[in-house]
Amino acid sequence: MVGNPASEKTYWPAKIRWLKSAKELVYGTLAKTKTPFQVVAASGPLIILPPHFVEEIKNDDRMTFKSWLQKVNVVVDFFTKYPGFEGFIPAVDNDVFVSSVRIGLTQSLAHFVKILADETKLSLNESLPPSNEWKEVHFDTAALRIIARLSSRSFLPEPLCHDEEWLKLAVDYTIDFFTAAYILRLFPPILRPLLHWFLPWTRTLRKDVRKARRLIGPEIERRKKEEEQDLKAGRKPKQYSDAIAWVQQASSKSGDYCDPIYGQLNYSLGAVHTTTVTFNNTLYNLIANPEYIDELRAELVTVFKDAKGWDKTTLNKLRLMDSCMKESNRMDPATLMSISRVANEDITLSDGTKVPKGASIGLINAASRDPTIYEDPDKFNGHRFYDMRQIPGNESKHQFVTTTGDYLPFGHGKHACPGRFFASNEIKILLTHLLLQYDFKFPDDQGKPEILAHGLDFGTNPNARLLYKSRTPEVSLDF
Numbered sequence: 210m211v212g213n214p215a216s217e218k219t220y221w222p223a224k225i226r227w228l229k230s231a232k233e234l235v236y237g238t239l240a241k242t243k244t245p246f247q248v249v250a251a252s253g254p255l256i257i258l259p260p261h262f263v264e265e266i267k268n269d270d271r272m273t274f275k276s277w278l279q280k281v282n283v284v285v286d287f288f289t290k291y292p293g294f295e296g297f298i299p300a301v302d303n304d305v306f307v308s309s310v311r312i313g314l315t316q317s318l319a320h321f322v323k324i325l326a327d328e329t330k331l332s333l334n335e336s337l338p339p340s341n342e343w344k345e346v347h348f349d350t351a352a353l354r355i356i357a358r359l360s361s362r363s364f365l366p367e368p369l370c371h372d373e374e375w376l377k378l379a380v381d382y383t384i385d386f387f388t389a390a391y392i393l394r395l396f397p398p399i400l401r402p403l404l405h406w407f408l409p410w411t412r413t414l415r416k417d418v419r420k421a422r423r424l425i426g427p428e429i430e431r432r433k434k435e436e437e438q439d440l441k442a443g444r445k446p447k448q449y450s451d452a453i454a455w456v457q458q459a460s461s462k463s464g465d466y467c468d469p470i471y472g473q474l475n476y477s478l479g480a481v482h483t484t485t486v487t488f489n490n491t492l493y494n495l496i497a498n499p500e501y502i503d504e505l506r507a508e509l510v511t512v513f514k515d516a517k518g519w520d521k522t523t524l525n526k527l528r529l530m531d532s533c534m535k536e537s538n539r540m541d542p543a544t545l546m547s548i549s550r551v552a553n554e555d556i557t558l559s560d561g562t563k564v565p566k567g568a569s570i571g572l573i574n575a576a577s578r579d580p581t582i583y584e585d586p587d588k589f590n591g592h593r594f595y596d597m598r599q600i601p602g603n604e605s606k607h608q609f610v611t612t613t614g615d616y617l618p619f620g621h622g623k624h625a626c627p628g629r630f631f632a633s634n635e636i637k638i639l640l641t642h643l644l645l646q647y648d649f650k651f652p653d654d655q656g657k658p659e660i661l662a663h664g665l666d667f668g669t670n671p672n673a674r675l676l677y678k679s680r681t682p683e684v685s686l687d688f
């Protein structure tokens with residue numbers, strides 16, 4: 210066991226150290242050994258696999274992402290059996306969340322491009338109102354609100370997606386969820402079944418779920434009645450394209466009942482913070498490397514001056530932007546543990562390492578900073594993937610959403626993130642508006658905002674500030 214001296218009688222000191230300095234512990238050990246090792250993570254013992262195991266495990270059904278969620282849920286972390294934590298049920302108790310994203314959201318991507326562009330415009334007017342002088346904004350907080358609006362506009366119908374209470378909940382539920390889980394974990398398991406009723410953090414979480422039901426419940430009821438009336442009248446029931454409908458469709462297809470309210474909360478848990486962290490890192494890396502901003506603006510002018518409207522083809526033409534997004538994601542991913550698994554049986558890895566049934570496994574995203582794979586890996590090179598795609602035969606490779614063993618921010622293999630295509634569109638549409646409509650700089654007394662680490666995951670930093678000023682776009686984005 211690395212980083213857990215025998216003199217420590219419990220895991221607690223190691224768990225606390227993990228939250229603060231997991232990256233140093235894991236990368237420090239990986240620099241010395243190429244073999245698997247065990248650490249104490251926030252959720253207990255974790256077998257760390259070096260990156261070269263990726264091809265061996267990426268499609269291995271003897272270890273799955275769902276089992277990992279289930280284990281962390283049942284044993285220590287997520288407590289979906291307690292009221293308030295139900296937002297993870299569609300991912301943990303069945304496959305409804307995964308299949309609703311794979312089928313419903315993915316099939317609707319083209320439909321949402323124009324909708325996302327319109328919502329971005331409204332959202333920026335609200336969160337970054339026009340200013341001819343440099344104006345300071347707590348950018349991570351503003352970005353969470355913007356991404357929550359964009360996601361909600363796709364996952365919920367109007368006017369519900371603009372409801373102030375819902376938008377706040379779409380951001381807060383994730384924070385409230387992980388804070389409550391973290392606090393509850395500090396107490397011995399025997400006390401938790403009683404304690405969760407009284408702690409202020411779990412009470413807040415229960416309030417969140419009640420609020421979600423109060424806000425979304427009437428729409429679900431209305432659709433149910435509408436469907437009954439349509440069927441009675443011999444009409445084909447109206448089809449909806451949002452997360453309420455995708456969850457209901459996935460639920461009836463698999464036969465696993467899933468409350469669409471929990472589905473909606475699961476969408477917020479999976480989509481809002483991950484996308485915000487990825488988007489913020491991209492913008493901050495561009496501000497830190499301003500030579501790319503002019504080049505990106507030139508690309509936008511070329512693409513949008515001939516564009517007939519907002520569609521998938523237009524977004525696909527933004528190749529330098531795609532490359533800059535991917536470069537940022539390579540250097541600063543939302544998590545350094547790209548592949549999380551639990552062994553469903555005893556497994557012997559190719560190097561002889563024995564992984565007992567029930568053990569947690571994390572494959573580390575270290576290839577992205579490996580100089581034998583990426584030249585000058587600590588330097589932000591916005592052209593890196595653009596240049597790779599210029600090589601004949603590679604035009605459709607090395608895109609932001611393409612996962613490989615050397616590019617793992619979305620995982621790789623069977624359980625690679627199915628929401629990445631949506632996140633990619635969202636980030637491109639947002640960056641397009643931001644780069645054309647605003648100039649940005651870091652405040653002199655802060656510089657590039659610090660990224661906040663929680664173990665191997667990264668979160669938004671409420672103290673992160675940016676200065677922005679309006680500019681006149683070279684090309685219109687109104688279609």
Ligand code: HEM
Pocket residue numbers: 274275306307310314476479480481483484487543544546547548549550618619620621623624625626627628629631632
């Ligand atoms: C930039 C934003 C995002 C990042 C960085 C990200 C990252 C990840 C990662 C690392 C995994 C785990 C892969 C594994 O352990 O093998 C994952 C899984 C998943 N993500 Fe995302 N994600 C993002 C956005 C989204 C969005 C917007 C959605 C849906 C609305 C989503 C839905 C999912 C689902 C359903 C899974 C589980 C896949 C499975 O079990 O097969 N993600 N994501």
